[in-house]
Amino acid sequence: MSILLFRDDAYLREAEATVLAVTERGGIVLDRTNFYATSGGQPGDTGAMVLADGSRVVISATVTGATKEEIIHVPADGQAAPAVGDRVRLAIDWPRRHLLMRMHTACHLLSVVCPFPITGAAVSEDDSRVDFDIPDSSYTREFVTAKLMELVAADHPVFTRWITEAELAANPGLVKSKNVRPPAGTGRIRLVCIGEAASIDSQPCGGTHVASSGEVGAIHIGKIEKKGRENRRFRIRFGPPSA
Numbered sequence: 001m002s003i004l005l006f007r008d009d010a011y012l013r014e015a016e017a018t019v020l021a022v023t024e025r026g027g028i029v030l031d032r033t034n035f036y037a038t039s040g041g042q043p044g045d046t047g048a049m050v051l052a053d054g055s056r057v058v059i060s061a062t063v064t065g066a067t068k069e070e071i072i073h074v075p076a077d078g079q080a081a082p083a084v085g086d087r088v089r090l091a092i093d094w095p096r097r098h099l100l101m102r103m104h105t106a107c108h109l110l111s112v113v114c115p116f117p118i119t120g121a122a123v124s125e126d127d128s129r130v131d132f133d134i135p136d137s138s139y140t141r142e143f144v145t146a147k148l149m150e151l152v153a154a155d156h157p158v159f160t161r162w163i164t165e166a167e168l169a170a171n172p173g174l175v176k177s178k179n180v181r182p183p184a185g186t187g188r189i190r191l192v193c194i195g196e197a198a199s200i201d202s203q204p205c206g207g208t209h210v211a212s213s214g215e216v217g218a219i220h221i222g223k224i225e226k227k228g229r230e231n232r233r234f235r236i237r238f239g240p241p242s243a
Contacts, residue, residue, distance in 0.1 A: 001069040003032035007160070007190065010101055010208035013094045019086045026081050027063075027072035034090055035062040036097070037071045041121040042104055042207045047092040049073065051082055068183055068206065097208065099125040099238075102216045105158060105209040106148070106236050108194060109216065112201045113147040114139055117178035119231055123207070127222070128236045133178060135230045141221040144234065145241055148219055155214030156195045162188045168204065176203050 002020075005012050017030035028049065038044035044062030051057065060076040075081060082088055104123045110130050111118060120131035168174060168182065168189045175181060182189050182204040192209055194200040210216060220241040225233040 001067070002030055002071045004069070004071065005032055005034040006036050006208055007206070009034075010097075011211075013092055015090045017088055017090060019082050019084050019088060021084060022081045023065075023072060026079075027065075027074050028057075028059075028081055029065070029070065029072055030088070030090075033062075033071050033073070035059065035071060035073060035092055036208050037062045037064045037068075039064060039068060040205065040207050041107075042100060042123045045092045045097055047090065049075075049082070050089040050091065052087055055080075057082065057088075096125060098210075101208045101210045102238075103128045103236065104207045105213065106216050106219050108158075108192060108201060108203070108205070108209070109148055109151045109213060110144070110234060110236060111176050111203070112151065112194070113144050114234065118176045119178050120233075126238060129233050130236070131227060131231060131233045133230050134232045139224075139232075141224055141241075145220040148221070148236075151194075151200070152213050152216050152219065155212050156200050157212055158192065158194050158209050159211075161191050161193060161198075163191060164188055174203055 005015055012034045015034040017032045020031050021029040035045040047059050049057040049059055057079045058076040059073045061074040063072050065072050100123055107128055107130050114132050116132040116134045119133055122129050165187055189204050190206055191202050192205040193202045218240050219236055219238055221234055222237040223235040227233050
C-alpha cells in the first residue's frame with residue numbers, strides 16, 4: 001500500500017518516493033505518491049518520474065491495484081522502469097490536474113443545485129457529466145447554470161474530513177449516489193465538504209478538489225440529455241454559456 005499524499009494535499013505538485021515494486025506489466029508501485037489513480041469518475045494523473053541519474057519516466061496513466069490503497073503508475077510505451085529500492089521524484093501534470101480538480105468540485109456543486117439521486121458521473125478536463133433521477137422539468141440549463149454560478153461567486157471553502165463507517169451508517173443521506181456505496185472495510189470514510197462547517201454540502205468522495213468554490217471559475221450547463229423516463233444527464237463545461 002502507498003501513502004496517498006493527494007488525500008491531504010491536492011495541490012502537492014511534486015514528491016519524493018521509493019519504488020516498492022514493479023508489476024509484470026511494468027507498472028510502478030511506490031511507498032508514497034501524489035498521483036491520483038482513476039476512481040469515482042475522475043481520471044488518474046499523468047506526469048513524470050525523475051530517477052536519481054536525472055532521466056525521466058513519462059507516466060501515461062495512474063490506476064489502482066487490488067485495493068484503492070495500491071496505486072500503480074503506468075509508464076508510457078518504451079519507457080524504462082526503475083528498480084525496486086530506487087528513490088524517485090514525482091511530478092504530476094499540474095495544469096491537467098488543476099482542471100480536473102475544478103471540474104470535480106463543479107460536479108459537487110451541481111449535486112447541490114440538483115438534490116436528486118445520482119445515477120452516474122464522469123469528470124474530464126473540459127466536459128464532465130452527472131446523471132440524475134430527476135422528475136422536475138424546471139431544472140433547465142439556464143436555471144441550473146445560474147444557481148451554479150451563485151455558488152461559485154459565494155467562494156465557499158472546500159475541505160475534507162473523516163468520519164467512521166458507523167457515522168456514515170447513521171447518516172445515510174450523505175451518500176448521493178443511487179447505486180454506488182463508498183468502499184467499506186477501512187473503518188473510516190472521507191467526506192468532501194463545502195461551506196463553513198459543511199453548511200452547503202457534505203458527501204463521501206476520494207477525489208481531488210480545489211480549496212474554494214470560487215476557484216472553479218465560470219461554468220455552465222452545456223446540454224441536458226434525456227437518458228430515461230426520469231433520468232437526465234447534465235453536461236458541465238467551463239466558461240460562460242455563450243462560450
